[in-house]
Amino acid sequence: MSIDINIDAAELAARLGKSVADRTAIEQLSDEFPGLDLAAGYAVQRVLREGAGPLVGWKLGVTSRAKQAQVGVTSPIYGFLPGTAVLDVGAPLDTSALIQPRCEPEIVFVMGRDLAGPHVTATDVLAASAGVAVGIEVLDSRYRDYRFTMADVVADNTSAGRFVVGTPVSPTGIDLRLVGVVFEKNGEVVATASGAASLGHPASAVAWMVRTMAADGDGLRAGDVVLSGGLTAAVPVGPGDVVVASIDRLGTLELGCK
DSSP states (O other), X not given: OOOOTTOOHHHHHHHHHHHHHHTOOBOOHHHHOTTOOHHHHHHHHHHHHHTSOSEXXXXXXXXXXXXXXXXXXXXXXXXXXXXXXXOOTTOOBOGGGSSSOEXXXXXXXXXXSXXXXXXXXXXXXXXXXXXXXXXXXXXXXXXXXXXXOHHHHHHTGGGEEEEEEOOXXXXXXXXXXXXXXXXXXXXXXXXXXXXXXXXXXXXXXXXXXXXXXXXXXXXXXXXXXXXXXXXXXXXXXXTTOEEEEEXXXXXXXXXXXX
């Protein structure tokens, strides 16, 4: 993986890490380092990953075709999920621990066996999954006002903050493209979607990630949790807010904020 010789991945990772520790947003890295491209972004992310402790899984971003067209990319991006990001069902989100949290509903895959390689398909993903579940991802960009390029957000581990996952169910007999999604905040419906909002099929998004990871010798392992991409626009949250994600056949999940 190449990186601009003027860009020090460890230095940029340290800046992002300090932003997290200080709970203070910074300007996007590409303002100072215009040579920051996707390859450099992933190099920064890898430094963060190496210092993150045990991982529990992976996450996808920019899986909407419309969003890709809007930001000028032709494929999603991905990041990692550290164990420190996990929220228990029923536990509140401590918004004071984050900078600018936003929530979005996701279809989550729980892997039943390892899956790796450059030719993995959506069918392979479904066959390797022990279950699928409704999830809520809490995004938390380290960049002021969520202003960033694709390379910036990749470096920032795709704005990963926290996440919560409901009880998994078998994917057998469920067409994940067609499941309806309703997202509520404080009792009001704020967005609706279908599973197809994630790259046409959420398993296709996961398959893309596995194929891409293969170039670096990475893959999914049994037990990994995979957030397959936000299905609606992300909604800002603060103390006292409650968000609810409901997905047909998968269930309903509530997250309260303090």
